[in-house]
Amino acid sequence: xxxxxVIKNGFISQGNSLVIGNLSATTISATTYQNLPIDPNTYITxxxxxxNTFTINDNSGNTLTATINDVTGLTVNGNFTVTGNTTxxxxxxxTISATTYQNLPIDPNTYITxxxxxxNTFTINDNSGSTFNATINTVTGWTxxxxxTVTGNTxxxxFSATTYYGLPVQYGSFGIVVDGSSxxxxxxxxxxxxxxxxxxxxxWRMMSDTTGSTSVDVWKTNFAGFPPTSGDSITGxxxxxxxxxQINDSSSLSGWxxxxxxxxxxxxxxxxxxxxxxxxxxxxxxxx
Numbered sequence: 118x119x120x121x122x123v124i125k126n127g128f129i130s131q132g133n134s135l136v137i138g139n140l141s142a143t144t145i146s147a148t149t150y151q152n153l154p155i156d157p158n159t160y161i162t163x164x165x166x167x168x169n170t171f172t173i174n175d176n177s178g179n180t181l182t183a184t185i186n187d188v189t190g191l192t193v194n195g196n197f198t199v200t201g202n203t204t205x206x207x208x209x210x211x212t213i214s215a216t217t218y219q220n221l222p223i224d225p226n227t228y229i230t231x232x233x234x235x236x237n238t239f240t241i242n243d244n245s246g247s248t249f250n251a252t253i254n255t256v257t258g259w260t261x262x263x264x265x266t267v268t269g270n271t272x273x274x275x276f277s278a279t280t281y282y283g284l285p286v287q288y289g290s291f292g293i294v295v296d297g298s299s300x301x302x303x304x305x306x307x308x309x310x311x312x313x314x315x316x317x318x319x320x321w322r323m324m325s326d327t328t329g330s331t332s333v334d335v336w337k338t339n340f341a342g343f344p345p346t347s348g349d350s351i352t353g354x355x356x357x358x359x360x361x362x363q364i365n366d367s368s369s370l371s372g373w374x375x376x377x378x379x380x381x382x383x384x385x386x387x388x389x390x391x392x393x394x395x396x397x398x399x400x401x402x403x404x405x
Contacts (some may be wrong), residue, residue, distance in 0.1 A: 329392030
């Protein structure tokens with residue numbers, strides 16, 4: 118055929134080569150491509166990726182696709198966002214952020230040999246001699262599903278637990294001594310006191326100078342309600358008492374209003390007495 122040039126075993130050009138007309142080849146290999154035709158009126162209108170295939174659309178309606186199954190030596194000079202599952206042989210980055218981490222490699226021969234905490238820093242040691250540190254300055258919503266031992270001072274805004282183990286309990290008490298000056302004590306209101314803290318009543322104990330019987334009601338009110346009256350009773354009719362006894366106590370406070378607040382005012386009202394000339398009533402409590 119006229120003007121036909123057939124290369125059987127490859128053609129190497131050491132300089133510039135000019136081809137006028139059509140060039141057909143199975144493979145074209147070159148270090149640079151120059152003067153390729155460019156249509157200034159053609160531009161990309163869309164770019165999508167799905168199932169390892171990039172799809173590029175241009176304004177003329179053409180669609181170009183490129184399938185990439187493996188990428189070697191990918192360098193990203195900005196943020197790289199992956200949606201979906203991604204498999205990497207290795208990755209090097211200053212920071213990796215993810216909502217979940219799946220299928221990370223685990224060395225079954227590596228295990229933790231030590232764990233310490235000091236100055237907000239957790240230090241984890243493994244059997245290979247490696248050390249990992251994690252500094253935690255603020256913890257929000259920390260749930261411990263076991264025992265938590267704290268050595269040193271700890272500051273929390275609020276603390277919630279189903280059980281409290283080993284925490285110090287502050288006990289307290291209040292009461293009154295009623296002295297009949299060698300005569301049987303009389304009934305009536307025997308005085309007031311102000312509670313300097315809040316708490317919960319846990320029990321009472323009454324003692325007298327001799328065997329006898331008596332019962333005492335306990336009234337409670339606040340500053341605005343002073344003076345307290347029988348309507349302010351906290352015992353619910355279950356009065357501290359002696360019945361032909363010299364000492365008696367009880368932690369069974371059925372009917373009692375056991376809680377009180379700092380500043381509440383207490384009054385003691387003797388309901389009845391026989392034989393006893395001096396009694397001492399103590400109300401035991403736990404401060405809160």
